[in-house]
Amino acid sequence: MEVKTFLDLIEWTRKLHAKLAECLAHCASHHQDERASLLLDYLALHETEMEKMVAAFERQAIVNQVNLLAVPIQCTGFIMEL
Known part of the structure; x- marks a missing residue:
């Protein structure tokens, strides 16, 4: 994903947190150690x-038209390709 605007950056951040939550919840349900599973659940909830916080900020940014140009960031790899 190429980040061209601040709104793109906010969207990317929201997707990152969603993906992390999904991965942590998945790992928690498959982990044998109860303490590790509880920790992964806690992190997934966090x-x-x-x-949700970033999504609320994103909605506010759309209302305030923060779709301004940002410094272009071009990254490839796991994290940037959400």
Whole structure:
């Protein structure tokens, strides 16, 4: 994903937190150690909350038309290709 605007950056951040929450929840359900599973569940819930906060910020940014140009960022790899 190429980030061209601040709104793109906010969207990418929201997707990142959503993906992390999904991965952590998946790992929690498949982990044998109860303590590790509980920790992964906690982290998944935290990432879900972070996604919700960023989504609220994204909605506000759309309302305020923050679709301004940002410094272009071109990255390839796992994280940037959400």
